[in-house]
Amino acid sequence: MDHDTVRLETPATPSAPALVLRPWRPEDADDLASASRDELLRRWVTSVADDRESAARWLREQRHGWETGTRYAFAVVERLGEAADGPLVGHTVLKRRLPDTSVAEVGYWTAAHARGRGVAPRALDTLTEWAFTVFAGDGLTRLELVHQADNTASCRVAEKCGYTFGSLLPAAPPAFPRDGHVHACVRGAERRARVG
Template sequence: MTTTAPLLRAEGLTLRPWRLSDAPALTAVCRTSDLSAVSIDVTTEADATRWLTSQHEAWTAGTRLAFAILTEPGTATDSGNGDLAGHAVLTRPDPASPVAGVGYWTAGSHRGRGVASRAVTALARWAFETYPPTALTHLDLYHRLGNTASCRVADRAGFTFEGEVPPGPSYPRPGHLHQLRRS
């Protein structure tokens, strides 16, 4: 298994591990996008640097493999130079567990363009190619109850709706659970 810094491709998008040099773009996205449904509290470049450092530390530990989602220059979703379109993450808080979580957020200016579903699809494909069948049997995607856009993302990325889940230690709000099983 390898968790070195991969470069993932999806139609018109590149996913790559976050870099400290992403702090200005991350700060700008967080200032202009409603990200209240996700756990990111960035209002300054110092906040962004702290958040990016924590992503790097979790990557090194193998518990949280976080990717910046960038538009590819010259595509329909890009302003001309590779915009930060969002974030996608594979979480493995217990690396011995055969289950991993998938999370994401999309910059406000890139919502409604299929960015999230393409990024989640690419991340899931990479996860199943990277981890052997005994190490990863399926992926869980949780989202807040009533978030119909995230239901569509999960569906388009091939996840199956498993049901509603009450608040709990790993997800503090009532929500939906979607799963993608290794084929």
Template sequence: MPYATRPVLPAGTFSRTSQPTLPAGDGLVLRPWRTEDAPAVHAAFQDPVMRQWHIRTADSEEEVRGWITEWQQGWGRERNAQWAVADADGDRLLGRVALREVELGDAVAEVAYWTTAAARGRGVAARATRALARWALDEIGFQRLELTHAVANEASCGVARKAGFALEGTKRSALLHPDGWHDMHLHARVRGD
């Protein structure tokens, strides 16, 4: 049975080009991941705040190198696109920003982010998320970007608001964290916001 609409973004939207480096302004850059980022990612995941709000743990640098390989391959598979957030001057890793659950045909993706402990409180996550959203919506042509976080994670809610993602509702008991089930806020930006 044929579809009533055509895909909004065609297959190859990502894979026909190399993953770009995106300027985020104010001394930040979003760049593709490198294998040599593994020690910094591993160190970031040892932070108790990361352990509280993320469902993954990093037991070794070897494990993280595997993640980075997956992140690098995600671009060509067009299901996710992951960037390292780095200091534009010294290339010091400050965090991660990503498009996950990419559905090119519907022009929809989920935004995810984290920052290192040293980068928190400096607006890094909000600036990186704004830059990614601007690129995805305005340059690539996505129609909708969604962002979810645990309701109890007030800092992440602040990032979403500062990055221009409107709160749309609460998904009850939607994600299992190490301390139990969490209600999740659903935020979104759509093209033209």
């Protein structure tokens, strides 16, 4: 899959602009480092950028994920016009568990300045549709979403997007310091109406 040509779009809502999901670029390093300074984001995600250098390293890792077909990470930006990207508002990712191509994991975060505007559910909904369409031929039938049990906002996003709660995941410090929830979405199952 050509990393440089993938561009997913989410339509505008009455209260929020359209979103574009595109692969991360090297020039996103400053925006990523800025977003990563948010203490709430740092509480929920294990991989954050402390400065421009660590952001650049993280961006190289995302590009490598695309090249190996194991991790498809997208910057979520507002769409300003037909060809113009606006500010960074979030991140979403599809993690494939090769060689098992039937199950993959999704993840996301929203930048502090964009919270409460429906960024995460709209981006996750778009990523879910893309994943089930693009990887259907590889046998992808199930997407899992894992978050810390006390992250109620992520629980709401999962439910809005048709990911049903499946099980409790015990803590596994240091990478996953608290108990977690596992939600799942199965291809072909009836999903809730598109997020608006």
